Structure formats: structure tokens, C-alpha cells
Amino acid sequence: MNMYFKVRCVLYYSTLLTIIVFIFFLNTSEDMGDYGSEVMIMDLEESYTAASQRMVTKSMAEREKMDEINGYFLFLNQVPNCGGEFLVFLLQKLQGFNNYRHVRMRRGPQVVSEVDQDDIIASMYERLRNEAIPLSFDKSVYFINFTRYDRQSPTYVNIIRDPIEKLSSRSIEGRESSLLKCIHMQRKCMIGDEIYEFNIPYFCGQDERCRSGNSEWALQMAKRNVEKFYPVVGILEDLNMTISALENKLPYFFKGAIQIFEEKLSVVLPKHGLQMDPIKKDLLKSVLKTEYEFYEWIKKRLTQQISR
Template identity: 40%
Template sequence: MSGSGGHIRLRLTCVCLALALLAYVGLTQWALGHTLFREHPGGSAGSLPLAANSHPEDASKSINDRMLFFNRVPKSGSEMLVLLLQWLQGQNTFRHIRLRNSVRRYLSHGEQLDLAAEIGEKIFESAEPRLSFDRHVYFTNFSTLGLKMPVYLNLIRDPVEKAASRFYYSRVTPRPGAVTPAGYHLPAPPRFSTLEECVAAHDPECVFISGQKYDLSIPYFCGHEEYCRELNNKAALNTAKRHVEHWYPVVGILEDINSTLAVLQDRLPSFFDGVLELYYNQLLAPHHNRNRHRPRVSEEVEQIFRKNLTTEYEFYDFIRQRLSLQYQTIKLPEG
């Protein structure tokens, strides 16, 4: 009898814990909604209101066009674009906000709620009619949280150049100022000083293997699901393309920064009006944030990486073609 009674007590405890968890989740959702959905006192950027329809097919009704979210792909010229946003915010009457960063770019559902709550706090505090945000983070579908989506923006670069940039940057700045999540362990100090040495030794830092998980470009457009980080996963590639078409009016290419800025000025004038003039007057070179001491990638290593980064190049070519078509529709002023 005592064993049976203990079993009953254990089941009751589990039920109580389950009910408590459901109550917590419900309270968290309510608190988040209360924070995000209050009317802004100035009637400006306001809130991330409830999405009437969270399906991408009806994206125009699910987007808050007064909010821009730059979920930056690392080592792709993102600091340059952030600098331009900071310079433009005054003349275009918006406020740019740098969100808290983290060494881990993929988030649990709870961490996605925290991200939305942080954005909501900034919205409520701000009096500007429009807001832009930036953070290194994978694509977050706010509509699955019952919220309207921001206008997404990103910038990518040639996958080989990106890999090389990250390799050499890590030897100068192993871990730029970012919050370290609980349980995260810093990687061991780098063993090799050149990319060629690293590749020749088949070191894990420089080897890309299909099916393994990497922090490359596609996850920033695919999302937080495990498969999004799997190299050469076709489902991840297709999801990333679909998200670009529905949520990203512009995805730029670092190697074609002139077309990128022209398309940004044309497609997102509320934030980027005047960006071409500002860029040419203030920044002297397209690769403003380039590591000028970085060695060139050898032809042998480039061929190895191109062979292994198949879907990354498919995605890069897709974005490049899309940007080119967008640029062709623009009528730029003469001179």
C-alpha cells in the first residue's frame, strides 16, 4: 500500500508541475503581450501588434513597416551597414537600436520570447516614428508568437571570403564583446596561423562536412530549428529562400555594395533615403571594415571550400541574382 500511495503522490506531483508550467507559459505570453501591445504615447513606432494572419502568403498584412530588423550575418560587412543606419537615423527620423548580442545565434523558444520582450521595451520607450534594430541572430518568426513581423534586412558575402574573414578575425578578436550563455565553453586557442595550414591539417575549424552543424549564412535566413544549421541541407536552403522572398525586401551582397545601397535607397526609403550620397562622402572604400592584413585565400583552398559549401553557394547565387534584378528596375538620377 505504501508503494501504491507513493506512486499516486508522484503522479499528483507531476500533474501539479505540468499545470504550473502551463500557467507560467501563459503568464509569460500575457506579460509579453502587455508589454508589446500597449499604445505608444506618441502614436509612433508603437507596438508589434497581434498578427491578423501569420501565414507568409499574406505577408503584407503581417508586417509592421515602421520596424526594421537587421539580423546580421557575421563577417559580411554588417558593421558598415550599421554605421550607415546610425548616420541616417537623424535625417530620416528614425532611431537605430543595437540589441544585446550573444555568442550563440540560435535561440530556444523562451529566448525568442526574451528577444521579443527586449524589442517591445525599446518600442515603448521610444518616441520616434520608426525604429531599426540589429543583432547577430537567426531568423525569428515573430508571427508564430502572435506578433506582427518587422521588415527584415541582411547582407551576405562570398562564402569562401566569409570563412577566411572569420578565421583570421578570430586570431585578432577570439570573442568580441558578447554575452556568454550559461553552459557555454570558449573554444580552445587556435592552433594554426594560416588558413592553408589549418585546411592541410584537416582541423575541425577549417573542415566543412555535409550534415554537420555550422554557423554559416543560411541559418540567419532559415531559423532556429536544428536542420537550419546542417551543412548542405536542401530543406534549410529552401526555407531560407522562402523567408527571403516573404520577409526580406532587400538582402545585399558585400561584393556588390553599390547595387546593394541603391536598392536599399529605392526599396526602403524611410530608412535609407540618401544612403548613396552619405556612403560616397563618408566611407572611402567599399570594404570599410576589412582586415587589410588578411592573406589572400589560395586557389587550392578556395576550390576545396567551394566544393564543400554547395548550398551556401546556391543561396549566395540566388541572392546575387535577386539583387541584380532589383537593381535593374531602379532609375538612378544622372550624375
């Protein structure tokens, strides 16, 4: 009897011990499974968060407002026969020294459609993305307002010339009388086989009113655009002052311009045109009234920039 009781006790406690051990390992296994799940979920959450930060861009409402003008994107929309090639020469010489690249754009019409304006802007921005460094461009075209196309505007720069000096620099017979006639008719001015280019449309823009002779609206629009988009507009009659203003106002692109000018270009002076009859010159000035008002305004602005 005692033996039987002992055997039963051993079996009972053995079974009980087995059950306890089984339950212990079962609980331990469940705890380890939970811990492993927590680690995996945490890793996934961290990866998802990191990926979200890389892939999701801020909405327009969340972004900080960009500057309207890009200080590392220069555009010389040069006026023909006014010394724009001097500036191109400087930009080409200084690009390696100042760590930017200058791009000469294809020739084309000065007046371009809205579609063509958009294409010009898109090609410039594509080049900016591909180069990934500051760029300067030059192209003879009337002012294009990049902000109308929801793009950041380049920093514009240009140079102009005394309107009559620009005319008389071309030795074409009968040019003065041709100019007088076409300005009165308010259309494109053909001097011989060439078009006489006014200064104002290059700063006024693509609006048809910008091309009207002696237009007060065009004059005021040109002035507004200069004040907003052109840190410097030089004059060919005073290259020293022009280049000093460029280096002072736009050092990123024109640092070292004064030295290059003094060493290589100071002996190159603008050619003055043929002597003109004073009476005819006064008449031309009266016909070119807004052109001269713009020219004198640019000259005064440039002088003030140097004296500050």
C-alpha cells in the first residue's frame, strides 16, 4: 500500500512539474514573440518615417517664400550696338575666377510670343538644373517677366548708349531723315537696310505698347522694371563708372572686372559718330524725347550708385 501511494505521488508531482515547465516555456515564448514584434514594428516605423522625410516635399503653403529675384542667375538681355559685347567679354573672362558659367543663347527675334517666352524660360532653367552652378546668360531680347510664368526672375543687367550716338555710329546715308520719318509714324525704324533699335523696349517688355515711339507708358514701365530687376544698367559713354558699379553691386559675377578692364579694355573707347548739324541734332532729340529721358535717368541712377 505504501509503495502504491509513493508511486502515485511521484507520478502526480512529475506530471505537475511537467505542466509547470510547459506553461513557463509557453509564456516565455509568447513574451519573446511580443518583444520581437515590437522590435520589427519599431524598425518599420523608423524606416517609414525616414522615407517619408526624404520623399514627401512641403506643400506650397508650408514653404518659405522664395526671393523674387535669383542672385545666382544673371541675364544680360543686351541692346544691340550699345556695348553689350564688353559685358559678354567680362563675363566670359571672369567665369572661371568667380566659379560660374556663361551661356550665349541663340540669336532670335526681340519680340517673342508667350509660348516662346515660356520656352526660353524653360530652357534657361533646364540649363541651371543640369549645370548645378550659378550661370549667366546673354541674349538680345526685349525684357521677359519671369514672374508671370511662376518662375524666379534672374538678376537682369544691361548697358545703353546715347540714342543719337548709337544712330550716328553707323555711316549710312540719309539715316537722320529716315529716323525722323519712322518715329513720327511710330513703327520700326529702318535706317538703310537695318532696324534702328530703341533702348526703352529692352526694359519695358513684350507688350506692344513698349514699341510705340515717345510713349509715356513705355517709359514708366521701363523705369519700373529697371528699379525692380536691374541692379545695374551701365552707359557706354562711361565704362569706368559702369564697370565699377557692376563689381560693387554684383561681385559674385563681376569681381575682378575693374582689373581686367584697366589691363585689357581701358584703351578701347566708344567710337563717336560723324559730326551732325546742331539744328538736326536738336530736332532728333525732340523726336527721341522719351529715349533721352530714359537715358538721362539711367545716367543719374548710375552716378548715384557710385557715389553711395
